[in-house]
Amino acid sequence: xxxxxxxxxxxxxxxxxxxxxxxxxxxxxxxxxxxxxxxxxxxxxxxxxxxxxxxxxxxxxxxxxxxxxxxxxxxxxxxxxxxxxxxxxxxxxxxxxxxxxxxxxxxxxxxxxxxxxxxxxxxxxxxxxxxxxxxxxxxxxxxxxxxxxxxxxxxxxxxxxxxxxxxxxxxxxxxxxxxxxxxxxxxxxxxxxxxxxxxxxxxxxxxxxxxxxxxxxxxxxxxxxxxxxxxxxxxxxxxxxxxxxxxxxxxxxxxxxx
Amino acid sequence: xxxxxxxxxxxxxxxxxxxxxxxxxxxxxxxxxxxxxxxxxxxxxxxxxxxxxxxxxxxxxxxxxxxxxxxxxxxxxxxxxxxxxxxxxxxxxxxxxxxxxxxxxxxxxxxxxxxxxxxxxxxxxxxxxxxxxxxxxxxxxxxxxxxxxxxxxxxxxxxxxxxxxxxxxxxxxxxxxxxxxxxxxxxxxxxxxxxxxxxxxxxxxxxxxxxxxxxxxxxxxxxxxxxxxxxxxxxxxxxxxxxxxxxxxxxxxxx
Amino acid sequence: xxxxxxxxxxxxxxxxxxxxxxxxxxxxxxxxxxxxxxxxxxxxxxxxxxxxxxxxxxxxxxxxxxxxxxxxxxxxxxxxxxxxxxxxxxxxxxxxxxxxxxxxxxxxxxxxxxxxxxxxxxxxxxxxxxxxxxxxxxxxxxxxxxxxxxxxxxxxxxxxxxxxxxxxxxxxxxxxxxxxxxxxxxxxxxxxxxxxxxxxxxxxxxxxxxxxxxxxxxxxxxxxxxxxxxxxx
Numbered sequence: 001x002x003x004x005x006x007x008x009x010x011x012x013x014x015x016x017x018x019x020x021x022x023x024x025x026x027x028x029x030x031x032x033x034x035x036x037x038x039x040x041x042x043x044x045x046x047x048x049x050x051x052x053x054x055x056x057x058x059x060x061x062x063x064x065x066x067x068x069x070x071x072x073x074x075x076x077x078x079x080x081x082x083x084x085x086x087x088x089x090x091x092x093x094x095x096x097x098x099x100x101x102x103x104x105x106x107x108x109x110x111x112x113x114x115x116x117x118x119x120x121x122x123x124x125x126x127x128x129x130x131x132x133x134x135x136x137x138x139x140x141x142x143x144x145x146x147x148x149x150x151x152x153x154x155x156x157x158x159x160x161x162x163x164x165x166x167x168x169x170x171x172x173x174x175x176x177x178x179x180x181x182x183x184x185x186x187x188x189x190x191x192x193x194x195x196x197x198x199x200x201x202x203x204x205x206x207x208x209x210x211x212x213x214x215x216x217x218x219x220x221x222x223x224x225x226x227x228x229x230x231x232x233x234x235x236x237x238x239x240x241x242x243x244x245x246x247x248x249x250x251x252x253x254x255x256x257x258x
Numbered sequence: 259x260x261x262x263x264x265x266x267x268x269x270x271x272x273x274x275x276x277x278x279x280x281x282x283x284x285x286x287x288x289x290x291x292x293x294x295x296x297x298x299x300x301x302x303x304x305x306x307x308x309x310x311x312x313x314x315x316x317x318x319x320x321x322x323x324x325x326x327x328x329x330x331x332x333x334x335x336x337x338x339x340x341x342x343x344x345x346x347x348x349x350x351x352x353x354x355x356x357x358x359x360x361x362x363x364x365x366x367x368x369x370x371x372x373x374x375x376x377x378x379x380x381x382x383x384x385x386x387x388x389x390x391x392x393x394x395x396x397x398x399x400x401x402x403x404x405x406x407x408x409x410x411x412x413x414x415x416x417x418x419x420x421x422x423x424x425x426x427x428x429x430x431x432x433x434x435x436x437x438x439x440x441x442x443x444x445x446x447x448x449x450x451x452x453x454x455x456x457x458x459x460x461x462x463x464x465x466x467x468x469x470x471x472x473x474x475x476x477x478x479x480x481x482x483x484x485x486x487x488x489x490x491x492x493x494x495x496x497x498x499x500x501x502x503x504x505x506x507x508x509x510x511x512x513x
Numbered sequence: 514x515x516x517x518x519x520x521x522x523x524x525x526x527x528x529x530x531x532x533x534x535x536x537x538x539x540x541x542x543x544x545x546x547x548x549x550x551x552x553x554x555x556x557x558x559x560x561x562x563x564x565x566x567x568x569x570x571x572x573x574x575x576x577x578x579x580x581x582x583x584x585x586x587x588x589x590x591x592x593x594x595x596x597x598x599x600x601x602x603x604x605x606x607x608x609x610x611x612x613x614x615x616x617x618x619x620x621x622x623x624x625x626x627x628x629x630x631x632x633x634x635x636x637x638x639x640x641x642x643x644x645x646x647x648x649x650x651x652x653x654x655x656x657x658x659x660x661x662x663x664x665x666x667x668x669x670x671x672x673x674x675x676x677x678x679x680x681x682x683x684x685x686x687x688x689x690x691x692x693x694x695x696x697x698x699x700x701x702x703x704x705x706x707x708x709x710x711x712x713x714x715x716x717x718x719x720x721x722x723x724x725x726x727x728x729x730x731x732x733x734x735x736x737x738x739x740x741x742x743x744x745x746x
Contacts, residue, residue: 093652103647334726336687429583458594
């Protein structure tokens with residue numbers, strides 16, 4: 001049973017589109033002339049050495065980071081246009097975001113963490129939100145933890161709750177910013193398996209991750225970034241077997257050497 | 259405007275009274291008395307507070323409980339009531355009349371001793387446990403470790419908090435007014451009683467005077483805190499110690 | 514000197530009546546000033562969060578003034594100073610109706626508001642930035658993020674300081690005696706001067722203040738423990 005409402009068809013509908021995006025911090029350019037696209041139903045993995053701008057890139061999609069030039073379209077809408085607060089809030093509510101440090105709300109129970117935003121932002125009735133939250137928690141394998149507080153959960157469990165919390169807003173796309181980098185190795189698997197099942201249900205996903213096996217198995221496209229540029233985009237088989245860009249080749253050989 | 263002119267006029271006419279009270283035709287008063295009271299108060303309270311802090315963290319319950327009880331007692335009762343107690347008991351205990359000034363000093367020593375002991379206790383606790391372990395491993399006794407290793411570090415980190423408490427002490431001296439100790443607030447009262455028509459100007463001058471003194475000292479404390487925190491961070495980076503940096507210098511805060 | 518006789522005070526209707534009224538006045542002043550201080554403290558924090566440096570500087574100046582000027586002096590400035598600036602008719606009206614108590618509540622409340630706003634501000638600063646980002650990423654507005662996610666955590670962080678300052682405020686009610694408010698310390702001084710039993714009278718006052726302070730501290734710790742985010746021990 002799929003937890004998503006939309007059908008899992010892969011259209012040529014563009015979900016996220018970067019057109020000539022540039023971002024700098026003062027004199028340091030973090031993103032240089034990004035042109036790339038995530039289509040509906042696609043799973044894109046963004047990889048590259050640290051400091052390449054991967055996190056910055058994904059954070060511009062829901063405008064947690066500003067851009068200096070270019071345009072970023074989500075479902076055809078310009079994310080970085082001048083807009084009122086409530087318009088931006090509405091836009092953000094349609095983009096699911098999972099943080100490296102989970103950022104669960106410590107003063108609320110697990111269930112309340114998931115229920116809060118559908119109720120307060122989307123206006124869903126509390127009873128309905130509760131049912132949906134319990135279903136989502138069940139789907140990520142944590143329905144028995146509904147009444148616990150985040151501090152009582154392991155890292156892997158917290159991250160799964162964070163995913164459920166994001167899904168509760170019924171977003172058409174999900175962004176993952178190094179979702180497993182802060183986890184102990186034995187907990188990485190449980191989070192990745194939730195992400196895998198999301199992908200197979202047809203969710204549009206953009207993931208910044210170092211988990212190359214996940215990329216190989218699940219991604220439709222891999223974007224390789226270095227020094228603020230997207231240097232190569234390819235299907236995973238192609239990318240891992242024979243990367244074209246010299247820096248991508250060096251990156252992969254460094255990885256394999258470990 | 260007229261207000262400012264009035265205030266300047268009042269200061270011009272009465273600055274001596276506000277500065278030193280009726281000295282030499284009477285006891286020392288005014289700002290001078292306030293500062294002497296504060297310095298004596300915190301100066302004498304300090305060794306007392308260190309002893310009390312040591313007692314509160316000592317392993318001997320017979321020492322811990324009474325001192326803890328005293329601290330809770332002093333913290334739970336208004337300073338004004340403590341002044342009344344001391345004013346009443348001290349002459350009885352000593353046998354002779356006690357001037358208000360001495361009463362005030364004794365009260366401040368007791369009051370600040372209790373509060374300062376909390377600051378010292380927090381400062382000691384904020385040091386990494388490894389320091390005590392290392393000292394004992396080298397053969398120091400508990401008290402020896404305290405004297406040579408723990409206290410020097412803790413007290414250095416607490417300098418900003420101690421300055422903070424000093425500022426509090428200055429503010430507490432104003433209560434001497436109630437028992438006619440001729441400090442600054444009392445002097446201002448005298449000026450007001452003479453003038454009668456300009457109470458706002460007089461008390462505003464009073465407020466400004468305290469503000470200038472306290473604000474300067476508080477800024478000094480903040481500056482020292484930043485310096486000490488930075489210094490400790492550099493030491494921590496070099497691996498010699500860990501954690502507890504800002505906590506040690508932050509100590510306990512109180513209104 | 515007469516022997517220790519607590520009952521002489523407690524059983525005398527006149528003396529115990531004065532003490533009871535004093536206690537009542539102390540509690541009224543405490544309650545009034547606490548409400549004023551808390552609501553003003555929250556308002557000051559809200560003002561401080563408005564964009565622009567002027568609002569921040571104004572609140573900072575307010576806090577600085579009230580923390581550096583002794584509370585007694587603030588009381589006196591209000592009661593002796595500011596009241597003299599009011600129109601005569603208003604002054605007379607206030608004098609008839611226990612104006613001292615009103616000035617005490619205002620002065621003490623305004624003073625503590627500075628401390629409360631700083632406590633809340635520290636509490637807010639201690640909330641990790643990720644919480645703010647998660648709230649915005651989910652689509653919450655600024656007010657929504659504040660109300661449901663940030664302020665609840667800020668208050669929990671600030672609890673120990675808020676409790677401490679509440680106890681301070683309670684004790685500061687005794688300062689109102691200096692402007693003639695008939696609260697507990699004032700009543701105790703009166704009883705002492707009439708009965709000549711300083712020890713017994715002061716003892717009763719000490720016990721009353723101590724019990725109230727400890728009660729406040731106990732309630733505070735209880736609230737702290739209950740609101741502490743489970744597991745964050």
